[in-house]
Amino acid sequence: MSISKKHVRPNLFGIGDTIKGGNAQLDRRGVSGNPRKANAKDGRQYADLRVKLYIEEIKNHIETFRQEE
Structure with missing residues (x-):
């Protein structure tokens, strides 16, 4: 919804486990x-x-790769 509300169809939302x-x-x-x-x-x-989390993960992979060289 943060991209465009017009492409969201709430009537098709599925309700899952709310535990x-x-x-x-x-x-x-x-x-x-x-x-x-x-x-x-x-x-x-x-x-x-x-x-943010993906960027951190990529940085960790790059650092690991550099240490293996």
């Missing part, structure tokens, strides 16, 4: 939690966090 605040294992459809509570602000924060 542990929606942080339980994915169900057989690959769904966890209740996406109907999603909003653009939280989506942007989550996307930013994912990018």
